[in-house]
Amino acid sequence: MEPPEGTGGGAAKKPKPSPAPPIAALADDILGDILLRLPDMASLLSAALAGKQWHRVASDPAVFRRFDALRRPPLVGFLLTDRGDMPSPYRCPNLIFVRATLNPNLAAAAANGDFFFEDLPAVDSDAKEKGYDWHEWRLRGCDGGRLLLSRGRNGLDLAVYDPIARTAVFFRPDAVFRPWTHVVCYAIVVDEADGSFLVIGFTFSYMAAVFSSRTGKWVSINMETVKIGNSDVKHNQDEEDEDVYQEEYEDDSFDSFSSDGIAAGRFAYWRSDTKKHRHFNPVERILVLDTATMDWSVFTAPFPAGESCCVADMPEHGGLCLFSSKEQCLQLWVRNSIGGWVLKKDFSLLNDWMKKIRRAEWMKRVRVLAARAGYVYMEFWSIRKANSYFLVLNPRTMKMSVFPNNPEDPHRGPAFPFFMRLEPLLGPDEDQNVHLNSV
Numbered sequence: 001m002e003p004p005e006g007t008g009g010g011a012a013k014k015p016k017p018s019p020a021p022p023i024a025a026l027a028d029d030i031l032g033d034i035l036l037r038l039p040d041m042a043s044l045l046s047a048a049l050a051g052k053q054w055h056r057v058a059s060d061p062a063v064f065r066r067f068d069a070l071r072r073p074p075l076v077g078f079l080l081t082d083r084g085d086m087p088s089p090y091r092c093p094n095l096i097f098v099r100a101t102l103n104p105n106l107a108a109a110a111a112n113g114d115f116f117f118e119d120l121p122a123v124d125s126d127a128k129e130k131g132y133d134w135h136e137w138r139l140r141g142c143d144g145g146r147l148l149l150s151r152g153r154n155g156l157d158l159a160v161y162d163p164i165a166r167t168a169v170f171f172r173p174d175a176v177f178r179p180w181t182h183v184v185c186y187a188i189v190v191d192e193a194d195g196s197f198l199v200i201g202f203t204f205s206y207m208a209a210v211f212s213s214r215t216g217k218w219v220s221i222n223m224e225t226v227k228i229g230n231s232d233v234k235h236n237q238d239e240e241d242e243d244v245y246q247e248e249y250e251d252d253s254f255d256s257f258s259s260d261g262i263a264a265g266r267f268a269y270w271r272s273d274t275k276k277h278r279h280f281n282p283v284e285r286i287l288v289l290d291t292a293t294m295d296w297s298v299f300t301a302p303f304p305a306g307e308s309c310c311v312a313d314m315p316e317h318g319g320l321c322l323f324s325s326k327e328q329c330l331q332l333w334v335r336n337s338i339g340g341w342v343l344k345k346d347f348s349l350l351n352d353w354m355k356k357i358r359r360a361e362w363m364k365r366v367r368v369l370a371a372r373a374g375y376v377y378m379e380f381w382s383i384r385k386a387n388s389y390f391l392v393l394n395p396r397t398m399k400m401s402v403f404p405n406n407p408e409d410p411h412r413g414p415a416f417p418f419f420m421r422l423e424p425l426l427g428p429d430e431d432q433n434v435h436l437n438s439v
Contacts, residue, residue: 031057061193072373073419075100076110078390081413096411100390100403114163142416143263144190176209176218187261187268189291200268226296257287265313266292302333302341312371323376325366347395370417377417386410
């Protein structure tokens with residue numbers, strides 16, 4: 001009788017496992033999943049040097065966007081506007097540009113950039129209103145090294161301008177916004193992966209549309225969720241109880257969004273004009289569009305009306321976050337499990353330099369401008385003088401860079417950090433030091 005298998009004459013050999021496929025045999029989608037598990041952009045840049053396939057997959061926009069938010073963008077300077085007594089945000093003829101870089105290449109870009117868009121075509125016109133030339137280009141937004149501009153009484157001429165390369169894309173919203181109702185709030189969101197952009201616009205009549213540079217077309221987008229949410233409560237003009245009226249006004253505040261929007265990663269957001277209408281509406285609303293899903297949302301800010309703030313796209317905190325200023329402190333707000341806002345951290349900005357300059361120059365207010373890749377960009381300005389200081393803070397290390405601004409006149413309109421667009425990954429055969437130095 002033959003012994004049972006595995007006994008007597010010795011144990012049977014275990015079958016050898018199939019050899020793992022060579023790394024070069026991995027499909028692009030599997031390699032992409034692997035690269036998405038890397039911790040940071042520096043790791044992705046190193047992985048891209050492994051070969052042509054790795055570089056191709058690492059450069060894919062779907063992979064690249066995941067890490068792009070982790071790279072500190074190259075700051076060139078700050079664009080400041082002054083609306084003066086003009087009621088609308090698209091009337092901002094007075095601009096200054098403040099250089100804010102120690103990098104010689106970026107300094108050269110700042111010196112040669114057309115930040116006052118003087119190379120764009122102008123139209124001679126006698127149509128002026130109190131010194132306002134309707135045919136001058138007006139700054140409406142800034143993101144990813146691009147400026148969004150409008151021209152004309154109704155702002156029907158639009159341009160997205162690269163002031164470094166001095167190239168522009170011109171388009172008009174005739175098909176979606178009629179001239180006689182063209183009081184439109186705009187925002188621009190640039191995709192750092194390929195340089196394409198979206199321009200979003202909406203009116204008080206809940207009409208909204210988005211222009212894509214990829215298609216060169218406008219497409220209407222639905223605002224029904226915003227419209228329904230703001231039409232549930234009607235005002236009672238005979239109501240004598242002021243508290244009731246204020247509560248109802250808070251629920252019907254969509255028409256208080258009359259300023260242009262700001263980009264924050266994949267989000268575009270608009271703040272309500274509560275500071276101008278505080279006697280009517282004591283709360284601040286923020287309107288947000290997620291450009292990945294084209295979903296709108298409106299929420300009440302978790303801090304007093306009039307506080308400076310910005311929206312931030314922070315994947316490490318679940319995406320949509322807020323930074324706000326409170327005196328000389330910076331506050332980070334994140335969403336909890338039920339969609340409310342929780343104060344995550346409070347950062348005091350009062351180091352020795354801030355304390356000294358606060359006393360010497362009567363610097364009082366911190367204006368939060370933007371938050372990108374873990375850095376917060378702010379302006380520290382005086383209530384008595386025209387000068388100010390731009391602050392770039394790393395909240396993780398509390399290291400702060402300071403750039404002085406010494407204008408003759410105060411510029412208290414919208415202010416925009418201007419970043420060079422982050423370049424895609426270099427070729428796999430190029431020097432590794434070039435890659436790592438770009439982080």
